[in-house]
Amino acid sequence: MKYLGRFLFVMIVFLSLAGCSQLLHSEELLGEEERSSLEVAVNSDTGQGTLDLVTPTITEGDTEIEIKMTGIDENKTTFISVANEDVFEGKIKNNEVYTLDISDIKDARRTDYNPKVQLLQTSNDEESGDIVTFKQVRYSVEKE
Known part of the structure; x- marks a missing residue:
C-alpha cells in the first residue's frame, strides 16, 4: 500500500x-493562419512601410497626437488605434501628417506608461481580416 x-x-x-x-x-x-497571427503578436511589426510619430511626447493636457506614414499601401483601408481605442478607419496618404483626436480616450494621456499608436491593414479591408501590415509605436506623456 x-x-x-x-x-x-x-x-x-x-x-x-x-x-x-x-x-x-x-x-x-x-495552422499557417494562426502561426502568422502568432508571428505578428511576437514581432509587433509586419508588412511594408513605417509609422512615425510627429509628436513623440505630449503633455497630460494635450488632446491631439500627430502621425505620419511612409511606404504604406495607400489602396488598402487603414485602421489606426491609440491606447487600444479605434480613432481612424479609411484610406491614408503617405508622407502626410494626420492629427488624431485623443481627448476622449481614457488611457491616451496616462503618465505611468507609454501609450501606443497602432496601424493595421488587412487582406480584405475589414478589421477582422488577415493581417497584411501591422505597425506600432509608443509615445510618452509628461506631467504639465
Missing part, C-alpha cells in the same frame, strides 16, 4: 510533465 501511493505520485508527476512538454511544442500544431 505504501509503495502504491508513491507509484501513483510518480505517475501523476510524469504525466503532468509530459503534458507540459506537449504545450511547449504546440506552435508546431498551429
Whole structure:
C-alpha cells in the first residue's frame, strides 16, 4: 500500500510533465493562419512601410497626437488605434501628417506608461481580416 501511493505520485508527476512538454511544442500544431497571427503578436511589426510619430511626447493636457506614414499601401483601408481605442478607419496618404483626436480616450494621456499608436491593414479591408501590415509605436506623456 505504501509503495502504491508513491507509484501513483510518480505517475501523476510524469504525466503532468509530459503534458507540459506537449504545450511547449504546440506552435508546431498551429495552422499557417494562426502561426502568422502568432508571428505578428511576437514581432509587433509586419508588412511594408513605417509609422512615425510627429509628436513623440505630449503633455497630460494635450488632446491631439500627430502621425505620419511612409511606404504604406495607400489602396488598402487603414485602421489606426491609440491606447487600444479605434480613432481612424479609411484610406491614408503617405508622407502626410494626420492629427488624431485623443481627448476622449481614457488611457491616451496616462503618465505611468507609454501609450501606443497602432496601424493595421488587412487582406480584405475589414478589421477582422488577415493581417497584411501591422505597425506600432509608443509615445510618452509628461506631467504639465
